[in-house]
Amino acid sequence: MTDARVIPIKAKDTKSNTRKKPAAKKAASKSASPSRRSGASRGSSGGSAAAQRAEEPEEQPTPKHDPLPGTEPEPVAWDRKVANALAFMRRRVTGDYEIDEFGYDRELTDMVLNAPLRPIYSRWFRVETRGLENIPDDGGALVVANHSGTIALDSLMTSVALLDHHPARRQLRMLGANLVFKTPVVGDFARKSGSTLACAPDAERLLNKGELVGVWPEGFKGVGKPFSERYKLQRFGRGGFVSAALRTKSPIIPCAIVGAEETYPILANAKTLARIMGIPYFPITPTFPLLGPLGLVPLPSKWIIEFGEPIYTDGYPDDAADDPMLVFNLTDQVRETIQQTLYKLLVQRRSVFM
Amino acid sequence: MPRVVLVTGVSRYLGGRMARILTEDPQISRVVGVDVVPPRMDIGGAEFVRADIRNPIISKVINAAEVDTVVHMGVIATPVQAGGRMSMKEINVIGTMQLLAACQKAPSVAKLIVKSSSSIYGAGPKDPAMFTEEMEPKHTPGSGWAKDSVEVEGYVRGFARRRPDVDVTTLRFANFLGPRVDTPMSSYFSLPVVPTPLGHDARLQFIHEDDGLEAIRRATVGDHPGMFNIAGDGVISLSQAARRAGRPTVPLPTSSAGIVGAMIRRMGLADFSPEQVRFLTYGRGIDTTRMRDIFGFEPQHTTPETFDSFVRGRQLNRLMPPERVEAAEEQLVSMLTGGGVSR
Structure with missing residues (x-):
């Protein structure tokens, strides 16, 4: 499409x-x-x-x-x-x-972890959500989105959008890189709020349980890219998410997020520092590290999250996930859809902050 | 159907109970228990043979009794019980080698049941949420009991290859817990103050001692060759477990785990191998679909129930018993609302 x-x-x-x-x-x-x-x-x-x-x-x-x-x-x-x-x-x-087998603590997420995100969602970024009707009310589905903005605020906002604004209040189960789970505190919160490691077994397990799964296939290449490359999609991993969707016959829902790129514009990447600290990139933004902790405050850009029409995978044969050509083509299709939606939204956007 | 069963590790709690359970089975005519020291507990009608599975005597025992089923429960998780890490490794690895060598030479042996552990999956940030039996560990355990278990399973695989006529059942148990059994986890949660890895909250699974023994019994009397993960339903987090036990926790940075672990080990309070620390940091989950569908076993206790039965059985001195917390809550509510709200 x-x-x-x-x-x-x-x-x-x-x-x-x-x-x-x-x-x-x-x-x-x-x-x-x-x-x-x-x-x-x-x-x-x-x-x-x-x-x-x-x-x-x-x-x-x-x-x-x-x-x-x-x-x-x-x-x-x-x-x-x-x-x-x-x-x-x-x-x-x-x-x-109770926590589920992935460590998701629903009560804690509902009552504590999401509370600070809601004002950020509605007041700071004034997120506008479109195409929520493309997300099914129940059953497994895979939301695939572009990744940007230095720290993964876009994933948190998408999760708030689906939990608070979708009629069925769907909890997005996000897939994160192993660095997330290695990092103290961050990994702990990620698991408790329903995330798990981005790997085929976990993705398929969640989809088979009928969960709504969120994946950002660009990974660190997406969040850590310089400001000059904003809204240019990076490589979409190895298409593992397509294989998972094919194996579980879950629909893929492309999702375009506009606004996150401007929250922390990366002017440069201090690679040596990043290597010393063992992190994938060390961002230098107009405010960070210049203003210290104040530089951690994201710029109040205006966000639009648009969910596109689902790409159904249940029509493919059972062994479709083992056909690399099909997987590559589907990956490209998803990537292109998101890229085109991004361009369209950028044209519609009146200004970065309004 | 087994007639003569050999149980190793019979002087320890689980082995002893297993021997007793098997003697109660009318179809089993003879149960031979082997260990280095005589059992302290009653092993029922089972015969005890004092033999070290680390030397070839075991072969004579098997041949003399014409053993047809071997239940290997001699892999020890607690170095304190074994008399140090070195002798624990001896018993676990060399003992298994000797036992399997004896089994290979004994034509009467038709079935082997091995009590293994889910610790062979290791623990780390790259782990999937739930391990199925086919998955390889992402972080191969490098020390302690977990490493022993990996080696034991390696020898068992070798044995199964050389004696294809023998049915081998390997049961990979989640951590045993219950009112009486002594495991690294029971001593950990019995510490007066529980040190936890800072910024991590591991997912834990437990198997109740009664359920675990029932699983081994089922494997012994039935025909279920293969590898099975065995765990109670559900998971609980480390912090949740500590709260259920009413234990205060001290979060410590994982870099200090070595020093703290060594201190606790030296005091003889609990076992803290580096592998154990990794497990307490990242946790682990094992998938029990095969246990249900193929092995046909349903544990009676869920993971949280198992943990609660451990807390009750040990009569752990809770800092904040739930009844007191509840009473305090009700008092607060009635104070604030003038008694208008009933929960």
Whole structure:
């Protein structure tokens, strides 16, 4: 496909989206179950467009996840919020919670890890999400996106987009490089928020379990590229993600992210320093390391995340994953789709920051 | 159907219990237990033969009793029990070599069951989330019990090649835990303060001692050649386990693990081989699909249940028992809300 569908979003709508949503989310994040959340957003944003959208999950509860214990569907009062927060803390202190085999801690991700990302998503980057209807409500699917922006903020924002704005509230299970899991703290948070190592067994395992899997095949080549090469897709790995999709017959959903390139424009790469520190690149941006920790604040670029039409893989024969030519062609097709969507979005964008 | 069963490592807890369980099976006429020291616990109707599997005496035992099934449980994970790392390696590796050499020469032997360990998969950042039986380790274990297990499995493979008429079942167990069994993990979680790798939270899997023994029994009486991962359902993280045990943790940078590990080892509190530290840093998961579908075994205890039964069985002195935390929570809630909310 060369021309992805564009859903024009009026400026007024966007505004109500960004203004009302966070308030609703904030109220909801204290409560624990998906059904409770939608109740909360209805109460606080009073029938706005945002609330209308947020109401939908009530009819389509997330299929795989049971509601967490200790909640009943009633309006959230402050005392109940306190009680929920305390119950959450009790479960944390006594270890009475569940993690899945990849180490994903749903409760922690919901109540703690995603909380700081939501204002960044809606206020700082004012992310506009398009084509969410291309993501299935259930079942395995592979989201393939371009990678950029020095640190992998784009993956976090995509995950917030799918969790908070998709009607089925889908949790994106991201695949990360082994450096991520080697690094203390970072690797720990990555696993707890649902990521796992980018390798064929894990990708196929997640897809077979019907999870929505996110992959950034450019890897470090994508995030660490200089600013002058912005929005030019790097090589797409070895096409391992296509093989995984073919083996599990999951659709591939190309995803284009515009805005992340401008968050930390890399002017130069201090290669020697990177080698000493054992990291793939050491970025030098206009503010980092010049301004020290202040240089870690990303520039407030305006983001657009567009999910393209799915590329279905269930029509191919069972051994299609062993046909390297087909894998290369599909990889190219996905890459081209993303590249074309990026160009299209760049043309539409009025300015980097507005 | 086995008639005469030889069980190695019978003087230790699991081996002794295994021998007793097998004597209760009416179809098995004779159970011979072998170990270097006499068993401290009751091994039921099993005969004990004091023999070192590290020397050729074992061959005479097998031939004299016309053993048809060998259950090899003589691979030791705790150097303290074996009397040091050197003798542990002797028992594990040389012992297995001798035992297999004897089995190869004995025409009566028709079945071999080996209690192996999931530690042969190693542990590291490049590991897939769950190891299936066909996967090769990404980080080959280089020390301790894990390395022994790799070598033991190597000899077992060699034996299976040379004696294709013998059915070999290799069971790769997740860490054993339960109310009574002594393992590196039980001594680790019994430490007054649990040192954990800073910034990492390993995924752990456990197998309950009763489930593990049932798996070995099943392999002994049935026909299930092949390799099987055996673990309880579910995983728990290291920090979660420590909280469930009510143990305070001290996160230490992994670079200091060597020094701290050596200190703890010297004090005889727990085993901390570098391999063990890697495991506690990166964790490991093993896939049990084959255990369910081909071996046909369903553990009675999940991983969290196994851990809880260990905590209860050891009566670990919890710093914050869940009942107290719950009481405190209820008090706080009623204080803040004037008793209006019932959870």
